[in-house]
Each structure stands twice: as structure tokens, then as C-alpha cells.
Amino acid sequence: xxxxxxxxxxxxxxxxxxxxxxxxxxxxxxxxxxxxxxxxxxxxxxxxxxxxxxxxxxxxxxxxxxxxxxxxxxxxxxxxxxxxxxxxxxxxxxxxxxxxxxxxxxxxxxxxxxxxxxxx
Numbered sequence: 001x002x003x004x005x006x007x008x009x010x011x012x013x014x015x016x017x018x019x020x021x022x023x024x025x026x027x028x029x030x031x032x033x034x035x036x037x038x039x040x041x042x043x044x045x046x047x048x049x050x051x052x053x054x055x056x057x058x059x060x061x062x063x064x065x066x067x068x069x070x071x072x073x074x075x076x077x078x079x080x081x082x083x084x085x086x087x088x089x090x091x092x093x094x095x096x097x098x099x100x101x102x103x104x105x106x107x108x109x110x111x112x113x114x115x116x117x118x119x120x
Contacts, residue, residue: 003074006108010080010101011072013108024062026053034102034109041115042095064089067097078103079111094118 013032020028033039035049046052070084082099095117102111 006080014082026056039113
């Protein structure tokens with residue numbers, strides 16, 4: 001059963017995640033991933049929330065990007081898929097990101113994320 005209110009909730013969480021990511025707030029980023037989450041990113045693969053947190057805390061500048069082409073849709077009663085494309089500034093490099101958001105109890109968090117850059 002698809003629940004469109006889930007899409008609304010995740011859309012708000014997705015926007016909050018993007019704000020926190022762009023601000024480089026590593027403490028707040030922890031609250032967006034489940035402990036058993038996985039992330040395949042441009043900086044390697046992480047296979048737990050703790051590994052994702054550790055990767056975020058490595059010294060680096062927060063990403064500077066503009067997102068576009070975002071699509072957020074229900075995948076089931078307690079799951080939502082968020083897909084977006086992005087352009088990195090100032091290089092103009094193009095990438096994409098997919099997140100599977102899962103609701104446990106009353107809370108939405110990412111269970112799996114995949115971020116990749118498009119070939120130039």
C-alpha cells in the first residue's frame with residue numbers, strides 16, 4: 001500500500017538532509033542514517049551508520065552543489081525512494097544520488113544511499 005503522506009514526510013526530511021549536508025554539520029548528519037545503513041559514495045563504500053559517520057568526519061570541505069531533477073516516490077507502506085541529480089560548483093561536474101528511506105516506528109532515515117559522478 002502506497003501512502004502519499006510518506007512522500008511528503010520524506011520530502012521534508014530530504015530537504016533537511018541537504019541543508020545539513022551543505023552546512024557540513026557532521027553531528028546532525030548522524031540522525032539521517034539508520035545504524036544498519038549502507039552508503040556507496042564517491043569516497044568509498046560504508047557498510048554501517050558508524051562507517052558513514054566516520055567517513056563524514058574525515059577532514060574535507062562540505063560539498064558545494066546544486067541539486068536538480070529530484071524525484072521522491074513511495075516504494076511501499078514504509079519505504080520511499082529519493083533520486084536527485086546534482087552539479088558540483090565550481091567545476092560543473094555532474095552526479096546523481098539515490099536514497100532508500102525506511103520508516104521504523106515514527107522515524108524516517110536512510111537505509112541505503114548511492115552517490116556517483118557521471119563521466120565527463
